[in-house]
Amino acid sequence: RKEVEQDPGPFNVPEGATVAFNCTYSNSASQSFFWYRQDCRKEPKLLMSVYSSGNEDGRFTAQLNRASQYISLLIRDSKLSDSATYLCVVNDVDMGYALNFGKGTSLLVTP
Amino acid sequence: GAVVSQHPSWVICKSGTSVKIECRSLDFQATTMFWYRQFPKQSLMLMATSNEGSKATYEQGVEKDKFLINHASLTLSTLTVTSAHPEDSSFYICSARDENYGYTFGSGTRLTVV
Numbered sequence: 001r002k003e004v005e006q007d008p009g010p011f012n013v014p015e016g017a018t019v020a021f022n023c024t025y026s027n028s029a030s031q032s033f034f035w036y037r038q039d040c041r042k043e044p045k046l047l048m049s050v051y052s053s054g055n056e057d058g059r060f061t062a063q064l065n066r067a068s069q070y071i072s073l074l075i076r077d078s079k080l081s082d083s084a085t086y087l088c089v090v091n092d093v094d095m096g097y098a099l100n101f102g103k104g105t106s107l108l109v110t111p
Numbered sequence: 112g113a114v115v116s117q118h119p120s121w122v123i124c125k126s127g128t129s130v131k132i133e134c135r136s137l138d139f140q141a142t143t144m145f146w147y148r149q150f151p152k153q154s155l156m157l158m159a160t161s162n163e164g165s166k167a168t169y170e171q172g173v174e175k176d177k178f179l180i181n182h183a184s185l186t187l188s189t190l191t192v193t194s195a196h197p198e199d200s201s202f203y204i205c206s207a208r209d210e211n212y213g214y215t216f217g218s219g220t221r222l223t224v225v
Contacts, residue, residue, distance in 0.1 A: 004154075043204055043216040044155065085155070096160060096168075096207050098145050103154040 002027035004102035006088050012108045017029075019080045021105045023071040023088030032091035033064055035073045038104060039091045046071075078109045086099055117217025124195055124224055130192045134205035141207035144188035146180060147203040148168045166174045168215050185225050195224040 003026045013019050016048035025033075033050040048055065050062040050071055061074040071088055114137040124130050134144060143165050147155040161167040161182035169175045179191040188207075192199055206218040220221075 005118065008152075018205060041202070041219075043219045045216075052144070062184050081211075095157065098160055099214060100157070101147075101154040101205070103152070 002092055002094075002100065004090050004100055006102040006105050008103055008105060010106040010108055011076055012110060014110055015078055015080060015111075018074065018076045019107065021073045022088055023086075023102055025069050025071070025088075025090045027090070027092050027094070028069060029093050030090045031093060033071055034089040034099070035062055036087040036089050036101075037088055039084050040049065044101075045056055047086070061063060075107075080109050082105055083109045113207070113209050113212035113215040114164045115205060115215045115217040116139070117205055117220060120218060120225055121221040122223070124222070126196055127194055127223055129191055129193045130195055130222060132192075132203055132205075134188050134207070134217045136186045136207050136215075139207075139209045139212065140185035141188065141209065142185065143208055144182055145208070146178075146190050147204050147206065149204065154203065159222045192222065195222070196225045
């Protein structure tokens with residue numbers, strides 16, 4: 001299985017800070033890219049899909065660089081409720097439609 | 112939106128016993144169900160892909176005789192951990208893919224084998 005690599009963190013940031021997460025994937029044939037959020041002992045929840053043109057959803061901005069096989073997530077104006085683990089996820093052709101998850105990056109936003 | 116109901120949420124069992132985990136798609140038909148497990152501080156690892164009416168496809172290193180998957184209907188897939196051992200203790204989670212709703216996850220089952 002091809003790898004999805006993330007910095008595990010933890011990232012400890014104060015409220016209002018901007019924080020960036022990076023991810024690299026090894027399979028150049030990967031087709032779809034996502035950021036998921038996982039709270040402790042819970043199922044992952046889709047945060048946003050990631051497109052080559054970049055996309056933004058409120059305080060969250062995701063970027064994809066296919067040439068570098070690199071994905072990023074930027075969170076602006078961090079809230080306490082953003083504390084969670086952020087999972088970089090890729091859909092590989094050789095896994096059918098199954099998702100390939102990174103280990104996740106832990107974020108703790110403090111008052 | 113699509114909902115996948117997974118039961119039980121947590122279970123404690125004795126070594127050597129079997130545990131069945133159910134995932135039901137409540138408002139859509141799940142032709143394909145994915146089964147993952149997640150050990151502490153690790154990523155979700157795909158165990159197997161089950162397709163309704165056919166045999167599941169297992170990932171390398173996952174014993175098909177130990178982790179029995181049944182997907183007999185478009186709304187129900189089950190994973191049975193047979194002869195469970197403490198090293199099987201993990202967070203097991205299912206996910207269905209639907210053309211309209213994308214990927215929907217069950218809420219997960221935390222299995223502890225003592």
